Amino acid sequence: MFNFFKKKKEEVKPSAFLPLKVREVVRETPDTVSIYFEQPEPYLDYKPGQFLTVVMDVEGKEQRRSYSLCTSPFVDAFPGISVKKVPNGIFSNFLNEKVFPGKTLNVVKPMGNFTTEFHSKNRRHFFLIAGGSGITPIMGLLKSVLVNEPQSRVTLIYASRNEEQIIFKNQLELLEKGNPDRLKTIHVLSQPSAEWTGLSGRISKEMLHELFAQAEYEPRYEEVYFMCGPDGIMETAQHVLAELNVEKERIHRESFFSAAAYQAHEDALKGISNGILTRDVTIELEGESHVVTVPPGKTVLEAGLESGLNMPYSCQSGLCTACRGRVLQGQVKMDEDAGLSEKELAAGYVLCCVSRPLTDDIKITIE
């Protein structure tokens, strides 16, 4: 049995975590719940599309997972997250089955760049592409656009397995009814029932090309693209947008899972070092320099945390950028760099949670 919340008081850094009291738990689908929290004092400050980091004690060790806020600070009185079960997943199963109103969850304050600024003068066409639980941050963005930008419109392309698995089905229907000229939702089901009359199958390049073409491009609208879902859907969408010559600055993506980071972690557990040697790394944190020895099988973040450094982090998969640092000297190898833009990579930014040392003289500053 896992031993949640059994950490000794003195080991917990109270200032780092925000306790959020669960107000309501809504079952969205057989394997997804939305958890809404009471507003803390002061109110939770977040941007639509950002994520919270849930912190729990699992068998005596602090663990963290990122969960996108499904709510909009401009629309919803209470902040919420939606969590889909992953087979054998520790947090996702716990949050689905063991969380009830009145319970308190410790979180790290909202973070993330999967967001945008809103202005009433904007005239934008948001293409939102979501798969499964990837609808979560998209939902917060969608509601925020509709309320903040009266001249903007939204096309949501949302892939689910079947009718039963559509998260926020009713909410989406209501929003569409309330905004018939500004919101169009296109569901794509991979395994629909015989009664389904909508699109079916996997989202393919051909399907996306056709959907984008049908969405009536108009020069007076600035098109922006936000996508969140399984790798397959994101890669397909990226290819199509590249074929359509859409500028990278208009494309925003959020990933929930990195197969590359997972594989590197598995290798480390099996003692496969992939040529990495034990090296000392200097970490500059909060104005102080610390020398940390990073052995093969550990990332810079893992070694730093084990040495007692209070380094920031969330997903530990190279996706969320919470652990971002800048290499001032030396070279690291990253298992995954999907969270960083080309500009950030060129400027020497790295993600400590997936960084392994390649040289002896590494100096990283956490800004």
Ligand SMILES: Cc1cc2nc3c(=O)[nH]c(=O)nc-3n(C[C@H](O)[C@H](O)[C@H](O)COP(=O)(O)OP(=O)(O)OC[C@H]3O[C@@H](n4cnc5c(N)ncnc54)[C@H](O)[C@@H]3O)c2cc1C
């Ligand atoms: C920025 C960000 C935002 C996120 N937002 C959400 C959200 O809004 N809703 C949500 O449900 N999840 C979200 N996630 C994913 C979430 O953080 C966890 O990774 C997920 O809930 C699984 O955690 P777990 O403890 O249950 O599984 P673990 O115990 O960590 O993993 C169990 C097994 O499942 C595999 N696995 C873990 N995650 C996945 C996955 N996504 N797909 C396939 N296999 C997987 C693991 O490799 C492992 O074998 C987000 C992740 C990131 C990085």
Ligand code: FES
């Ligand atoms: S902790 Fe999320 S990218 Fe490193």
